[in-house]
Each structure stands twice: as C-alpha cells, then as structure tokens.
Amino acid sequence: MWLRRAFFRWLLPAAFVLPLWLLVGWGVFQAGGWAFVWVLFIAIPSVLVGQLLLTLLTRSRPSVRAERAVSWWDVLGFTSWHALTIAVGFFIDGAFGWLLTGAILAAIGLFWLQLWQLWNEARGSGARIRETITWSRVESAAPPTTAHDVIVIRERDERE
DSSP states (O other): OHHHHHHHHHHHHHHHHHHHHHHHHHHHTTOOHHHHHHIIIIIHHHHHHHHHHHHHHHHTSHHHHHHTSOOHHHHHHHHHHHHHHHHHTTOOTTTHHHHHHHHHHHHHHHHHHHHHHHHHHHSTTSHHHHHHHHHHOOOOSSOTTOOOOOOOOOOOOTTO
C-alpha cells in the first residue's frame, strides 16, 4: 500500500520534474541545437500537459480519492512511461528514436488505461460513488438515539 500511496503523491510533482529532466539531460549530454528546439517546443509542453491530464484522470476516480492511493495498473503504467521519459532524456544516439516511440506509446496506453478505469468506476448505479461518500462522511459525536432540537427562524417582511 505504501508504494501505491507514494505514486499518488508523486503524480503532481512528476509533471514538473520530468520536463525539467529533459532540459537538464539535453544540457548534460550535449544533444545539440535541433534537440534543444525539440525539447523546448515539443517535449517539455507535451510531457507537462500529458502528466497533468493523466494526474487529473487518475485522481478523479472515486477509489483513488477514497484510498489516497493509485491502483496497481497505475503503478505499472506510470512506471513504464516515466522510465521511458527519463531514458529519452539521456539522448542516446542509437536508441533515441526507439525510446521516444516507446514513451509516446506508453503515454497513449496510459491515457486509455485511465479512461477505462474511470469508466469502470463511474458506470452503473453509482454504488462506488456512494461508497466513497459513505467513507468520507464524518460521524457526529452524539449517539444515534439522542433527539436534536430544531430551531426555525422565519423572516418577517419589513412592510408588515
């Protein structure tokens, strides 16, 4: 459970750390001028927006909100996409194209995985949503048999 909760907390910072890594990787591994243009105008915005979108889809599921932990499918998907994105940041000459293709395919697959999980939790009678509301409700300190006083205040019209 601790790993799933760690991934839950990692999703938002990853939207900023992964694009920063691509920029740092370009500088450290001296990828060249065209790679800088690619990193600046394509890679950084797409990883930032993609990670934010995937984080939004993941955190919008009732089970994730209730447990404050992602599913094991999420752990697998985000691990593969993040690992490939980090590998792309090394700008390895012979493997760059393959790693980039793998990272793009992993992001697309993760997007569809998130939609599938969200659909499965949201369809039907909404029992999962009601379960989430039940879990998050705060119980009152008074015993259930205690009668509560009700005070009704009626507004009076000023013209009367």
